[in-house]
């Protein structure tokens with residue numbers, strides 16, 4: 317049963333929520349900034365914490381700024397848009413520090429200030445918009461309500477991607493309505509159209525429209541392509557992905573290119589990369605350059621180095637690094653990403669790089685068996701961090717240097733503690749903010765074998 321209370325917000329949590337205390341229990345709030353007094357509704361009470369939503373701000377924080385976006389109050393995307401950017405960076409710093417100290421047990425590592433982003437808006441090269449069955453209007457096309465996987469609101473204007481993305485979303489909503497294309501219903505798994513995914517090359521301006529649907533051909537395909545192209549001549553490729561699985565993710569089981577080459581190109585420094593609908597590519601192009609530049613400065617690669625680039629995605633780190641070292645071997649689980657990694661190496665005439673498809677843990681086992689010498693290992697795992705078996709194999713391999721790029725300071729701190737136990741030294745950690753207005757933060761570090 318919900319109840320109304322007055323709370324003082326004291327902090328921001330890892331999940332982006334505000335933190336307060338009530339009768340000895342922590343309260344996590346959607347909305348609110350440290351130093352504020354708010355009226356809040358407690359809507360869930362668990363044994364160790366409460367969940368609440370802010371109803372009214374009684375005393376606003378001095379850190380509060382007006383949010384840029386009209387959807388801010390409900391959108392799950394930018395939870396900290398009402399917090400001044402330098403303050404966002406301070407909270408991210410604190411998060412990393414907490415993880416290093418509490419999870420990793422580190423108190424002597426040098427933690428640098430967060431390297432902030434130059435661009436606070438329009439920084440993403442990829443966005444996914446969901447179609448959702450709605451009672452009043454039939455359906456919505458947009459982003460999820462904050463904290464709700466079962467509610468999607470109609471996005472009119474989002475400031476995260478290039479302005480063409482907004483025009484495309486609004487056009488697509490009208491088109492689906494006019495053509496009466498059935499929208500996929502996540503509750504009973506009926507209907508057809510599921511996601512609109514857009515990629516816009518920040519450096520190149522190339523535009524991909526990817527429509528993700530349930531199984532079956534796209535209705536009146538030719539007329540759809542013609543209308544879309546005539547309205548948006550900037551579009552360089554249109555793809556259709558079919559996914560009939562119940563899990564609600566915008567990745568296709570089978571893909572058909574409806575127009576263009578099926579990929580866009582994006583540039584990092586002087587190197588061009590092909591990106592397809594279903595393969596990983598860092599979403600903030602400009603800040604990726606900052607991330608990689610910082611990582612390479614810390615790594616200090618040498619011409620004679622032989623490098624393993626683990627969790628390599630479409631090969632961007634390895635392809636850039638291969639231009640300065642002896643050899644690079646990239647390892648990636650997703651087959652499609654490996655295929656593009658090869659394509660990207662070829663398109664950039666990089667010949668000293670090889671890619672393997674598979675699990676890092678399995679690859680490392682076979683690599684060790686072959687006893688090939690390498691000087692440097694790069695790991696850039698997903699949020700879960702290194703699989704325990706992958707970490708074990710890495711420690712067994714014992715390279716002189718490990719460059720660890722992480723999108724989750726908690727799993728980073730956990731893995732870092734294991735590396736220290738195994739005889740590595742960690743002098744410094746540099747956080748880089750890839751996603752302004754969200755709680756996400758990347759960290760970079762180099763471990764040295766002692």
Ligand SMILES: C[S@@+](CC[C@H](N)C(=O)[O-])C[C@H]1O[C@@H](n2cnc3c(N)ncnc32)[C@H](O)[C@@H]1O
Pocket residue numbers: 596597598626627628629630631632633647648649650653674675676677696697698703723
């Ligand atoms: C954070 S991304 C890093 C991509 C790349 N380093 C970059 O900067 O573009 C993590 C990548 O790890 C891949 N991956 C996840 N689990 C894996 C595993 N067990 N073995 C190999 N690759 C994996 C994902 O498919 C994804 O491409």
